[in-house]
Amino acid sequence: MPEQLLDENHYVLLMPGAPEEFLSRAEMLAFLQSLLQEYPQSVDADLKQYSSDWNRAERLLETTCEFDIGPGQTVQWYAVRLSK
Numbered sequence: 001m002p003e004q005l006l007d008e009n010h011y012v013l014l015m016p017g018a019p020e021e022f023l024s025r026a027e028m029l030a031f032l033q034s035l036l037q038e039y040p041q042s043v044d045a046d047l048k049q050y051s052s053d054w055n056r057a058e059r060l061l062e063t064t065c066e067f068d069i070g071p072g073q074t075v076q077w078y079a080v081r082l083s084k
Helices: 025-038 053-065
Strands: 010-014 020-026 066-070 073-080
Touching: 010 025, 020 025, 025 066, 053 066
Parallel strands: none
Antiparallel strands: 010 020, 010 073, 066 073
16 A cells, blocks of 8 residues: 555654754744744744744745754754655
């Protein structure tokens, strides 16, 4: 039987000094919200125009795949397809 791809969006999360982690879209959005709260100094002008961390997290997920958390430290994520 051939493998079937799931329709759900999933992401691989890469954090400095941590093993890769696979997250669902909802988990990724929740993670990005907490990241935005933890590193408010890293929020750029584009993200500041959004009124909530939820909207900022959605914008990050739709427009980029990384977020700087300090000098030489970047959190990255990539959309992946998981097969059943």
